[in-house]
Amino acid sequence: MPQYKFRVNGREVSVDSWDAEQPLLYVLRNGLGLHGAKFGCGLGQCGACTVLLDGKVTRSCMTPVRTVAGRAVTTIEGLGTPEKPDAVAAAFIQEQAAQCGYCTSGMIVAAKALLTGTPHPTREQAKESLDGNLCRCGTYTRILNAVMRAAKA
Amino acid sequence: MEPILLSRRGLLVSFALGATFGGRPGMAQTGRSLDANEVDSFLAIGGDGAVTIYTSKVDVGTGVATAICQMAAEELGIPMARFSVVQGDTALTPDHGGTGGSSGVPRGGVHIRQAAATAREALLNMAAERLKRPAAELTLADGRVQPGGITEASLIGGKRLALKIDPKAPLKEPAEYTVVGKPFLRPDVPAKCTGRQTYIQDFSVPGMLHGRVVRPPGLQAKLLSVDESSIRGIPDVRVVRIESFLGVVAKDEWAAIRAARELKAQWSDWRELPGSDGLERFVREGEVGREQTIVNRGDAASALQANGAKQLSATYYWPFQSHASLGPSCAVADVREEGTTTIWTSSQGPHNLRKFLAKMFGIPAEKMRVVFVQGAGSYGRNGNDDAAADALLLSRAVKQPVRVQWMREDEHGWDPKGPAQLLDVKGALDAEGRIAAWQTEMWIPGGPSGAPALVGPEAAGIPQGRGQSAGQMTQNGDPPYRAEHVRVLARTLKDTPLRLSNLRAPGKIGNVFAVESFTDELAAAAGIDALEFRLRGLSDARAIAVLQKAAEMIGWQKRPSPNREKAGTGMWFGRGMAYVHYKQAENHVAIAMEVMVDRANGKIVVRRVTCAHDCGLIVNPDGLRNQVEGNILQTLSRTLHEEVQFDQSRVTSVDWAGYPILRFNEAPAIEVALIDKLELPPLGAGEAASAPVAAALGNAVFDATGVRLRKVPFTREHVLAEV
The missing domain is CATH 3.30.365 (Aldehyde Oxidoreductase; domain 4)
Incomplete structure (x- = not known):
């Protein structure tokens, strides 16, 4: 079976995939046991599967594994643990910016990318930047509060 | 079989091994009492002083598990940090109702509070005997009996109380509350913010296969033939056909997805829907x-x-609407040849699901176990119960555990609708x-x-x-x-074109949309300010208080609608309000909002929303606030954007482009005022604040434009056509 080598959260990995077109999402979840990125739509419309690919916000449900070879992937698991969360995740926890939390991994990864490039965004910039990530429970205002809190930290 | 303990401490997902099926009626496989009249069924104090709460009420991200623990912790005098919750496991939790209708706190929490109060009385009596002091002189705090300091664990830890819940056991005086009314953080949030929460979509068991169901092109079309050679190139796939139920299972999830997509099948022509137009x-x-x-x-x-x-x-x-859960429905089923069946699901009613599936499949209920695992928000009965049946059908056919996750088009197309x-x-x-x-x-x-x-x-x-x-x-x-x-x-x-289900605040949002919009129509016809018109018709002080508070927060200026002063450069400005006495018996909620309407393109911009909310006793103000905010944003979404589209055969709005929901750049500023009533029972908050949202928005749009929107959704095209 063809193998694909890339980095995930700073670690070299090698995964088998019978199909070069298999989206990265399934490789992460089923091949590597990283469940943080979620299947939401498989169409790149909701952002639940968001990861960083070479630092850029990427929909892993639409990214064939063959295109990831040799590159660096960051998932939510690379941004801290429940005991030692990353600054963005910590701000989400403080603001209780989640209900079901199914969108949360994608939100935090997208917010991380925003704050890396723009450490002090306006609220409008944050809205614009996260606009491709959907939340069904209705926590947008809390998420924006969390992003602004993380920007201040 | 493996019970799943979802710890309130959030991090621990542990599997207790060794439980078996069978046993006496009314007893769990583990020997736990499942009698909803017994204290031990709902709570257990361990030898280490840790408390486990057992409930059929499940927390789908609402924070209800935290609120229930607060209510029990208050009565037991045991710190919140020592609590964990087992939710919705038919082998471990007593059935005191499914999750819905905002019943988690007012029924589930109140029931468990009474169990805890019964336990407190028993513990105080045990302590009185041991300390040779009257029980009336003793209290419970920090897990100890005061004065004296003996621990509650030393009195009962690891043992059963063997008591019926005493409906007369005295409750702690609200004036003395130290836990209820405090904004305890939800313990599930850290795991959710670091990708470590195990959702049903992440759950697996050894030997599990991935399944997908192939849905027909018409809702009730019959399967005529299947061409299995069409998926020959995909590894390790099996096709399962049971009459017109067509599914695939594979070791690899991507193989199952591709096989379901590429499998060629012939279906009968079915066109019996009226279509959503007209x-x-x-x-x-x-x-x-x-x-x-x-x-x-x-x-x-x-x-x-x-x-x-x-x-x-x-x-x-009001149109047909979908739960539109962000994570498509999912379940894992393990049908064993020896006759036992286990289903893992995020159904809001695991006990009812067991009854239903056991009867349908002719499985004795005691041979079936349904276990709740956290899922994506569901807001009622979405496709989760269907996914459980899909998984059961596939597992039964292939004699291995099968996980079924619906695809996006399954969720939008096939979830039962409001x-x-x-x-x-x-x-x-x-x-x-x-x-x-x-x-x-x-x-x-x-x-x-x-x-x-x-x-x-x-x-x-x-x-x-x-x-x-x-x-x-x-x-x-x-x-x-x-x-x-x-x-x-x-x-x-007598009939419905699409399957029905309870979707958040069933019926009430549409009814209040009509009633509170029409109230504004009457106020405008009378030439009276909308707030004044409402206040003149009310005598209940709680109703008046929420209306005045929401109006005060938005800076309501009394005048008849519509607004004579238009904002500049092609934007109309308006404000509106609406009120509900939920189910004419529960919460009092008033919502006011400010909108701008772009006269060129019909776009409605909601700038600010204020809400005054009275649900009696407040258990967790931050959890409550989160629910109220969610109600407001989700109902703005339903009002501005959502309508299920279908043709003569099937639902056609099957993704986020066809069924758009609210996005970040539409999120308004929200201010919520919570009115606490220590002396009153606690009511639920999962629905009530959603009820006045659509009417408040329609009223604000009328104030801005002079045009009354009487049909949801308020899309740009709809607004343009009306103005």
């Missing part, structure tokens, strides 16, 4: 199965025709501009005919019971304002 007519003209007079006070018919009264009438329409509602409202004003008479007539699609209960078993030809109920659809059809002559008539149709 659905209003279908609803109005459909055959009525049941006509109910919900309210009949005075003589509305005569009063509406009385000479001299100013009369108005209007028709409002029904359309059509309302004719008539009203008359007296000479002083007060409501003299009011009549609401509503039409609601019904069932069960043509409404299969679960889609998989229906396709598989397995007989089922009744179709699903859409919930209490007829409440809040009458105005909460003083009126001598009021009549509310509900007509439930």
Whole structure:
């Protein structure tokens, strides 16, 4: 079976995939046991599967594994643990910016990318930047509060 | 079998091994009591002083588990950090009702609070005996008996209380609360913010296969033939066909997805839906199965025709809507040859699901275990129960555990829907501009005919019971304002084009949209400010308080609508409000909002929303606030964007482009004022604040534009056509 080598959260990995077109999402979840990125739509419309690919916000449900070879992937698991969360995740926890939390991994990864490039965004910039990530429970205002809190930290 | 313990401490997902099926009726496989009258069924204090709460109420991200622990912790005098919760496991948790109708706190929490109060009384009596002091001189705090300091664990730890819940066991005085009323953080949030929460979508068991169901191109089309050679190139896939139920299972999830997508099948032509265009007519003209007079006070018919009264009438329409869960429904089933079945699901009603599936599949209930695992937000019965049946069908066929996750088009296309509602409202004003008479007539699609209960078993030809109920659809059809002559008539149709389900605040959002919009129509016709008009018709101090508070927060200026002063450069500015006494018996909620309407493109911009919310005793103010905010944003989404589209064969709005929801750049500023009533029972908060949102928005748009929107969704095209 063809193998694909890339980095995930700073670690070299090698995964088998019978199909070069298999989206990265399934490789992460089923091949590597990283469940943080979620299947939401498989169409790149909701952002639940968001990861960083070479630092850029990427929909892993639409990214064939063959295109990831040799590159660096960051998932939510690379941004801290429940005991030692990353600054963005910590701000989400403080603001209780989640209900079901199914969108949360994608939100935090997208917010991380925003704050890396723009450490002090306006609220409008944050809205614009996260606009491709959907939340069904209705926590947008809390998420924006969390992003602004993380920007201040 | 493996019970799953979802710790409230959030991090621990542990599997207790070794439990077996069978045992005495009323006893769990583990020897736990499941009798909903027994204290031990609901709570256990361990030898280490840790407390485990057992409940059939499940937390789908609402924070209800935290609130229930607070209520128990308060009575037991044991710190919150020592609590964990086992939710919705038919082998471990007593059945005190499924999750829905905002019942988690007022029924589930109150029930467990009484169990905890019974336990407290017993513990104090045990301590009194040991310390040779009257129980009345002792209290419980920090897990110890005071004075004296002996631990509660030393009195009962690891042992059963063997007590019935005493409905007369005294509750702690609200004035002494130290835990209830505090904004405890939800313990599930850290795991959710670091990708470590195990959702049902992440759950697996050894030997598990991945399944997908191939849905027909018409809702009830029959499967004619399958060409298995069409997926020959995909590794390790099996096709499962049971009458018209068609599924695939594979070791690899991506293989299952591709196989389901590429499998060629012939289906019969099925075109029996009316289509979503023109659905209003279908609803109005459909055959009525049941006509109910919900309210009949005075003589509305005569009063509406009385000479001299100013009369108005209007028709409002609410469309079919989807739960549209962000994570498609998912379940894992393990049907064993020795006759036991285990289902892991995020169904909001695991106990009912077990009853239903056991009966349908002819499995003795004691041989079936249903275990709740956290899932994506569901807001009622979405596709999760269907996914459980799909997984069961596939596991039974292949004799291995099978996980089924629906694809996006399955979720949007096949989840049971919140029904359309059509309302004719008539009203008359007296000479002083007060409501003299009011009549609401509503039409609601019904069932069960043509409404299969679960889609998989229906396709598989397995007989089922009744179709699903859409919930209490007829409440809040009458105005909460003083009126001598009021009549509310509900007509439930014999049929429904799409399967029905309870979707957050069933019926109430559409009914309040009509009632509170029409209230504004009457106020405008009378030339009276909308707040003033409402206050004149109210005498309940709690109702008046929420309206005044929401108005004060938005900076309400009293004047009749519409607004004569337009904002500059092509934008109209307006404000509106609405109020609900939820189910005419529960929460008092008032919502006010400010909008801008772009006259060039019809876009509605919601700038600010204020909400005053009175649900009696507040258990966790931050959890409550989160629910209220979620109600507001989700209902703005439903009002601005959401309508299920379908043609003659099937639902056609099957992704986020066809069924858009609210996005970040539409999120307004929200201010919530919580009114705490220590002396009153706690009410639920999962629904009430959603009820006035659509009407407040419609009223604000009318104030801005002078145009009344009576049909949801308020899309740009709809607004442009009206203005």
